[in-house]
Amino acid sequence: MNKERKKFETPTRRSPFQMLMIYYMAAIALSTILLSLPVSHKPGIDIPFIDIVFTAVSAISVTGLSTISIADSLSTTGIIFLALMMQIGAVGIMAIGTILWVVLGKRIGFKERSMIMTDQNQTHFNGMVQLIKNIIFLLLAVEAAFFIILGIYFMGYYDSVGEAFLQGFFMVISSVTNGGFDITGQSMIPFQSDYFVQIISMVLIIIGAIGYPVIIEIKEYLLHKRKLKKQFHFSLFTKLTTVTFFSLVLVGAFGIYLFDINGFFKGVVWHESFFYALFQSVTTRSGGLATMDLTLLSDTNHLFMSAWMFIGASPSSAGGGIRTTTFALVLIFLFTFIRGGRSVKIFHREVYEVDLNKAVTVTFFAIMVVFSSVIILSYLEPYSLDALIFEVTSAFGTVGLSLGVTGDLTTFSKIILMILMFIGRVGILTFLLVFRRKKDPAKFNYPKERMIIG
Amino acid sequence: MNKERKKFETPTRRSPFQMLMIYYMAAIALSTILLSLPVSHKPGIDIPFIDIVFTAVSAISVTGLSTISIADSLSTTGIIFLALMMQIGAVGIMAIGTILWVVLGKRIGFKERSMIMTDQNQTHFNGMVQLIKNIIFLLLAVEAAFFIILGIYFMGYYDSVGEAFLQGFFMVISSVTNGGFDITGQSMIPFQSDYFVQIISMVLIIIGAIGYPVIIEIKEYLLHKRKLKKQFHFSLFTKLTTVTFFSLVLVGAFGIYLFDINGFFKGVVWHESFFYALFQSVTTRSGGLATMDLTLLSDTNHLFMSAWMFIGASPSSAGGGIRTTTFALVLIFLFTFIRGGRSVKIFHREVYEVDLNKAVTVTFFAIMVVFSSVIILSYLEPYSLDALIFEVTSAFGTVGLSLGVTGDLTTFSKIILMILMFIGRVGILTFLLVFRRKKDPAKFNYPKERMIIG
Numbered sequence A, B: 001m002n003k004e005r006k007k008f009e010t011p012t013r014r015s016p017f018q019m020l021m022i023y024y025m026a027a028i029a030l031s032t033i034l035l036s037l038p039v040s041h042k043p044g045i046d047i048p049f050i051d052i053v054f055t056a057v058s059a060i061s062v063t064g065l066s067t068i069s070i071a072d073s074l075s076t077t078g079i080i081f082l083a084l085m086m087q088i089g090a091v092g093i094m095a096i097g098t099i100l101w102v103v104l105g106k107r108i109g110f111k112e113r114s115m116i117m118t119d120q121n122q123t124h125f126n127g128m129v130q131l132i133k134n135i136i137f138l139l140l141a142v143e144a145a146f147f148i149i150l151g152i153y154f155m156g157y158y159d160s161v162g163e164a165f166l167q168g169f170f171m172v173i174s175s176v177t178n179g180g181f182d183i184t185g186q187s188m189i190p191f192q193s194d195y196f197v198q199i200i201s202m203v204l205i206i207i208g209a210i211g212y213p214v215i216i217e218i219k220e221y222l223l224h225k226r227k228l229k230k231q232f233h234f235s236l237f238t239k240l241t242t243v244t245f246f247s248l249v250l251v252g253a254f255g256i257y258l259f260d261i262n263g264f265f266k267g268v269v270w271h272e273s274f275f276y277a278l279f280q281s282v283t284t285r286s287g288g289l290a291t292m293d294l295t296l297l298s299d300t301n302h303l304f305m306s307a308w309m310f311i312g313a314s315p316s317s318a319g320g321g322i323r324t325t326t327f328a329l330v331l332i333f334l335f336t337f338i339r340g341g342r343s344v345k346i347f348h349r350e351v352y353e354v355d356l357n358k359a360v361t362v363t364f365f366a367i368m369v370v371f372s373s374v375i376i377l378s379y380l381e382p383y384s385l386d387a388l389i390f391e392v393t394s395a396f397g398t399v400g401l402s403l404g405v406t407g408d409l410t411t412f413s414k415i416i417l418m419i420l421m422f423i424g425r426v427g428i429l430t431f432l433l434v435f436r437r438k439k440d441p442a443k444f445n446y447p448k449e450r451m452i453i454g
């Protein structure tokens, strides 16, 4: 009753977390309709409904896992719809996430806020609309520039100018939104010796995955006058997330090479090995495009890449997973606690305890969700454990890399992957906070009592 | 320099954690020597040194993983040595762990202390020696009673009285210490239809795994006069660990049955299914004996049982893993945080934050240790991922169940399993605390700054 009254009193007020969920659900519904239209399909192709929904969820969550071949099934119209969906999916969290970040900044006082945004001019705080416009404009500008570059460059690959620009258009969108879909029919494998295309794709993936607040701060820094540059402070968030991001890329590339040094990489020239390892590492951050057939890598590598996909991209980016900050905070928490420290410090800043609690909650919950999904899939499917772990973490990290089994999964398993993509995209925390009660139910304190741990 | 001075001033003072480590290392060294003696081997049998060390570590950590067949390799003398080692291994943490618990109790004041030990008479606090004597006496009394029962009962199984009592002796020791070794050559499979033997073994395993403080409290409760029984309060620790322990047993049995309902359990009579599922669930707590060939279970079940072995037994018991309390605290922490609560409460008591931090640290560190081990083993070994995960968690949980690949592992993999058994037995926390710095290095505070999580 109380609940109903509350609902009646504030009918229009929704938490930003609920907004985000509704945004994504509506986008998925719309995408499903668009992809169901006959005009979206190639002539004579009929796509089962579950696969249409799967493609819609995968596109809106910018994952890129697919149960159908996009190149064989979708018409040019369908392909453009798909690109649009990735765009909507990528902008969603970038925009809403960044707003949340600013709102959070407002709540914690001006001093911290100005550190967060490293702000000398106040426009960002005053204009939310301006902020979103900035985000979208920046994205479109990047896309336009690289669309022209790749389109022209691809004229060397494709017979018609239209085809070259369509391929360029799709690769740019798929890379920068971290969408991970391909219309070549075999991801980036046709460009496995073309380092120019690979570098462009990697740069775009990183722009999409590194987090929008970081890009804003870098832009601010670059626009600063030279003599003011020394006074400029990057926020703790930007430092931590960027260091973590690139550490993951480097360690990832090294690990991928190491775990197949006597396998896939045996006899491969150094520069080819370098680009294979680097591209596959960058793409586990959340990109999802691949320059090789991943089934050629060892089981160890599949497991290693699964861990990397589980971590995922930076917050407020086009990526998924538990996020780089979460991973970093958990690591730092562990390290601090083991050494006997009480408060957690990074880059001469102390981290709020509530943020540590969040990081821990997100990680544990994610582990349980992923583990349960693997258990269920291993029960339903005949495939090897490493393949199932790979597809599950790929979905949760909204990465979209695949060992090729997703298309052959049972409907129930497909539904599980869809749920994982959705949770991975909106973020565990958002997902959990939607169900959160407003107030701490206990108003009295219980006596404390010690425990034996471990 | 400061460090050296400190060392000089207090040369004899070692932390209880260091004591525990030294105790186990010394026990392993001694055991290795004993098992190297020719008198320990069957005539003509020569055991490689790595396998002797492995057996010693496995026995002292009461794990039961084995790279050799005990029945085929060890003489009666060797078997008695092995039983002795399990005894030493099991008593170690029970005794030292319980003392730590009491010391901890002393530090946090009389009120909590009396809750912990639910104590009306003060003898336990005053006499450490008395406490250890109690532990050992109780263990020996239980062993003696069941030795006689099983010895007599086994006369129906074995030709000679000596063999019957040797088998009874070894099964009792192996069960109650959670040692998990067998001299039947095929674990408890010869008794797969003998529910009497199975029930005795399960009861003994539970006594060994449920934690010594719990047994002390139950003994106290039973010795209380009837009219005082109502005033008796079990400690939070006993409540939490016992509820968790039996929940794991029940859910475990249900899960094992469910995940092979169309596999192993298809066509098996209900009471056989019941005992198969129940025994295999109890044994994952840390026992390590099995009434069936575990390779007959599905991959899903292997993964499920791996998770259960990872959790392991209760603290201050003969078992390993992250421990039941750790698992329970992490779950309760998650649930509390998700619902928006600030302090963690169980059974009308608030949990200390430092204990939550410990539980979180232990679990994360354990996950990283286990994951890294699986990665390394998957690189070195040709076996399937589920088998490797199974052996690794079995070692970490000091459970000793096996899918049969441990004997064929490379030396390096055997060393990793030994390290896991050791860490699993002394406990992650003890292991970490040995390396802990005495004081929080930072005497000044940094400004706090917010983060984006997940």
Ligand SMILES: [K+]
Binding pocket: A062, A063, A064, A178, A179, A180, A286, A287, A288, A398, A399, A400
């Ligand atoms: K992706």
Ligand SMILES: [K+]
Binding pocket: B062, B063, B064, B178, B179, B180, B286, B287, B288, B398, B399, B400
């Ligand atoms: K064991």
